[in-house]
Amino acid sequence: MARYELVKRSVALITLTNPPVNALSSAVRHGIAKTMERALSDPKVTAVVICGENGRFCGGADIREFAGPLRGPPLVPLLDLIEAGEKPVVAAIEGVALGGGLELALVCHYRIAHFKARLGLPEVTLGILPAAGGTQRLPRLIGIPAALELITTGRHVSAQEALKLGIVDQVTEQNACEVAVEFALRAIAKPLSSRRLSSLTTPCPPNLDALLEAVTMQIQKKARGVMAPLACVQAVRAAATMPYSQGIKRESELMATLFHSGQARALQYCFFAERTAGKWTLPSGAQWNDTKPREIRSAAVIGLGTMGRGIAVSLARVGIPVIAVESDKKLLETGRQMVIGMLERDAKRRGVSASLNLLKFTLSLEDLKDVDLVIEAVFEDMALKKSVFRELSKVCRPATLLCTNTSGLDVDALAGVTDRPQLVIGMHFFSPAHVMKLLEVVCGPRSSSETVATAMSLGKRMGKVSVAVGNCPGFVGNRMLKPYSDQASFLLEEGATPEQIDKALEDFGFAMGVFRMSDLAGLDVGWRVRKESGLTGPDVDPKNPPRWRQGRKYCPIPDMVCEQGRFGQKTGRGWYVYDKPGGTNAKPDPLIQNLLETYRSRYGIKPRNITDQEIIERCLFALANEGFRILEDGIAARPEDIDVIYLFGYGFPRHRGGPMFYASMVGLQRVLERLEHYHQAHPDVPHLEPSPLLKKLVACGSPPVQKWREHIKTMHSHL
Numbered sequence: 135m136a137r138y139e140l141v142k143r144s145v146a147l148i149t150l151t152n153p154p155v156n157a158l159s160s161a162v163r164h165g166i167a168k169t170m171e172r173a174l175s176d177p178k179v180t181a182v183v184i185c186g187e188n189g190r191f192c193g194g195a196d197i198r199e200f201a202g203p204l205r206g207p208p209l210v211p212l213l214d215l216i217e218a219g220e221k222p223v224v225a226a227i228e229g230v231a232l233g234g235g236l237e238l239a240l241v242c243h244y245r246i247a248h249f250k251a252r253l254g255l256p257e258v259t260l261g262i263l264p265a266a267g268g269t270q271r272l273p274r275l276i277g278i279p280a281a282l283e284l285i286t287t288g289r290h291v292s293a294q295e296a297l298k299l300g301i302v303d304q305v306t307e308q309n310a311c312e313v314a315v316e317f318a319l320r321a322i323a324k325p326l327s328s329r330r331l332s333s334l335t336t337p338c339p340p341n342l343d344a345l346l347e348a349v350t351m352q353i354q355k356k357a358r359g360v361m362a363p364l365a366c367v368q369a370v371r372a373a374a375t376m377p378y379s380q381g382i383k384r385e386s387e388l389m390a391t392l393f394h395s396g397q398a399r400a401l402q403y404c405f406f407a408e409r410t411a412g413k414w415t416l417p418s419g420a421q422w423n424d425t426k427p428r429e430i431r432s433a434a435v436i437g438l439g440t441m442g443r444g445i446a447v448s449l450a451r452v453g454i455p456v457i458a459v460e461s462d463k464k465l466l467e468t469g470r471q472m473v474i475g476m477l478e479r480d481a482k483r484r485g486v487s488a489s490l491n492l493l494k495f496t497l498s499l500e501d502l503k504d505v506d507l508v509i510e511a512v513f514e515d516m517a518l519k520k521s522v523f524r525e526l527s528k529v530c531r532p533a534t535l536l537c538t539n540t541s542g543l544d545v546d547a548l549a550g551v552t553d554r555p556q557l558v559i560g561m562h563f564f565s566p567a568h569v570m571k572l573l574e575v576v577c578g579p580r581s582s583s584e585t586v587a588t589a590m591s592l593g594k595r596m597g598k599v600s601v602a603v604g605n606c607p608g609f610v611g612n613r614m615l616k617p618y619s620d621q622a623s624f625l626l627e628e629g630a631t632p633e634q635i636d637k638a639l640e641d642f643g644f645a646m647g648v649f650r651m652s653d654l655a656g657l658d659v660g661w662r663v664r665k666e667s668g669l670t671g672p673d674v675d676p677k678n679p680p681r682w683r684q685g686r687k688y689c690p691i692p693d694m695v696c697e698q699g700r701f702g703q704k705t706g707r708g709w710y711v712y713d714k715p716g717g718t719n720a721k722p723d724p725l726i727q728n729l730l731e732t733y734r735s736r737y738g739i740k741p742r743n744i745t746d747q748e749i750i751e752r753c754l755f756a757l758a759n760e761g762f763r764i765l766e767d768g769i770a771a772r773p774e775d776i777d778v779i780y781l782f783g784y785g786f787p788r789h790r791g792g793p794m795f796y797a798s799m800v801g802l803q804r805v806l807e808r809l810e811h812y813h814q815a816h817p818d819v820p821h822l823e824p825s826p827l828l829k830k831l832v833a834c835g836s837p838p839v840q841k842w843r844e845h846i847k848t849m850h851s852h853l
């Protein structure tokens with residue numbers, strides 16, 4: 135796991151060999167210990183270079199090892215040994231030096247980085263802190279403010295920025311190993327004492343307390359309830375106020391508080407879940423690693439509303455020529471200006487030039503005859519979408535992939551009106567599409583494996599986290615949202631207020647509660663869908679009981695809010711009131727309070743005190759319960775896929791791991807008991823009835839989330 139060679143007759147070259155990222159597994163640590171000992175004791179060796187195989191220095195500690203008992207040589211004494219050695223050690227950083235990888239580089243006496251390398255201490259994103267001296271050595275090297283920023287955010291820096299900050303000594307466009315060997319030969323005669331970071335005094339800013347306080351407040355605001363960044367601040371404080379020997383003890387104590395925490399487990403689960411999600415399999419057996427995607431050299435977007443504009447920008451900024459289509463001149467011109475503006479702002483932010491030459495705008499579908507792929511993003515209306523797909527089927531060449539950005543309509547029904555159902559697939563982007571990372575790739579029963587592979591790979595190229603899901607109303611994300619938001623509405627009936635429910639959800643960790651989020655998204659969208667599905671509006675039979683629709687309990691309060699023209703932020707009024715249309719400062723509205731009181735008295739509902747615990751349990755357990763049903767139905771292949779959808783598409787707090795992981799952390803037995811309890815109290819709400827899969831998992835002893843798949847025997851997998 136660490137190769138040893140003697141080069142240039144006197145330089146020991148140690149290469150970490152643990153693909154794909156040369157993580158510091160127990161075997162690698164063992165390898166480093168052995169090879170370093172050999173280098174330090176061999177009189178022929180005058181200097182040492184450490185590098186990583188396959189152009190990657192080191193991706194840090196092996197995160198998979200954190201779940202089991204700690205084995206092998208501990209990292210801290212091993213790194214101390216390298217730093218204390220009497221022979222100069224040079225790190226040759228190619229690819230990445232992250233976490234423990236950067237900590238390894240920091241104990242080397244010199245660091246040479248390839249110009250494409252990225253460096254950072256991302257431990258905070260895994261719910262822990264850099265505990266192999268990183269919180270103590272980095273501040274000594276680059277000062278408190280810069281170290282604090284890097285350690286508390288986990289941000290990666292480029293080699294050029296690392297040079298500016300003083301993290302590396304040289305950046306090279308040549309082979310970093312060869313440059314490091316030459317560098318090491320020149321370093322032989324130089325004294326090492328000033329190169330041992332642990333022996334330096336931390337340069338301390340005069341306003342240390344104010345700085346730490348400001349960063350703490352920023353963290354508490356941005357990452358409410360998240361422990362690791364606060365522990366990082368404390369560790370950096372120790373670097374500023376304590377000698378190294380005490381600081382390193384403090385670092386280790388703080389790590390001990392984080393290491394086995396639920397937040398660390400959740401965040402590490404998220405890291406792997408995100409990677410698992412890309413590995414799709416279809417019922418035919420075709421899967422991610424045996425199906426070649428088609429190359430997409432040109433694309434078209436139909437409809438330049440909010441979604442279409444974001445999709446066009448996402449395609450153009452990764453170099454794909456896009457033809458954008460609208461139905462009339464005025465809409466086309468507005469869309470054109472908006473897309474160009476968005477692309478220019480995006481390019482400015484990224485410091486690149488805007489690829490405006492890749493965009494074409496047209497009123498005619500005929501212009502799409504030669505494109506490789508079309509994404510339809512017209513109004514959410516089945517008849518309209520069908521007519522677009524019929525037309526596309528006529529004008530596009532037979533090999534063109536036809537994708538729909540529907541957020542919940544039947545993808546197979548659209549495939550059915552075309553001459554190529556195997557080339558039809560859903561690409562469900564989230565708004566704003568050029569910002570949100572999630573893409574649900576909706577596989578219809580007739581979508582070919584090549585079509586799935588192409589949509590997944592295009593998503594990746596666009597920088598999205600793509601998750602393959604089956605075709606059912608609302609797919610995964612929006613199907614689960616219904617029981618969640620229904621519970622919030624029922625809680626309003628029973629005595630809660632929008633602000634109380636939102637606060638409970640925001641305290642749990644959501645960036646926005648359900649009502650603030652609906653105000654942002656626009657309340658009219660859901661209202662239109664409810665009208666179209668006969669849940670409200672003139673189509674409802676007047677003999678229908680007022681709080682009962684389609685055989686189950688129904689809460690009409692959201693419809694009543696819309697009937698008053700309150701569509702959310704854009705109209706300046708929704709569940710909250712805003713200072714102006716488009717305003718973002720949400721204030722509780724006495725008119726909503728009034729509406730709720732009138733409603734309750736009309737239906738003889740006596741309001742009761744509702745606890746935050748009940749709000750969280752009813753909203754989130756109903757959400758997870760639908761997730762179990764989705765797994766049973768074969769609409770999502772794994773709980774990790776559902777969690778990734780909720781993390782990237784719906785703002786589920788990452789330190790809670792996603793709805794399915796959260797349910798497993800609470801304990802499936804407890805989730806089952808609480809759902810049974812709430813279902814008994816509300817027998818007319820089917821979403822509260824525990825799903826058969828949840829019951830089965832509890833009966834099997836509540837296995838960890840990674841093992842649920844073994845218990846899911848779907849009659850018919852859609853994936």
Ligand SMILES: CCCCCCCCCCCCC[C@H](O)CC(=O)SCCNC(=O)CCNC(=O)[C@H](O)C(C)(C)COP(=O)(O)OP(=O)(O)OC[C@H]1O[C@@H](n2cnc3c(N)ncnc32)[C@H](O)[C@@H]1OP(=O)(O)O
Nearest residue numbers: 157193194195196197198233234256264265266390393409
């Ligand atoms: C009382 C109790 C007290 C307990 C105290 C215990 C103390 C223990 C001592 C701790 C010492 C601390 C050491 C250190 O401070 C801690 C760390 O280093 S944590 C790790 C930090 N590193 C990272 O966060 C980097 C994570 N990786 C990435 O960001 C990316 O993978 C990458 C390196 C940028 C590469 O990106 P890509 O090229 O896109 O490739 P993938 O992301 O798809 O990854 C490929 C493959 O590799 C797996 N993988 C990546 N990194 C790691 C890793 N660090 N450990 C394990 N596995 C890793 C990844 O999952 C992919 O796997 P695949 O999906 O292919 O199976």
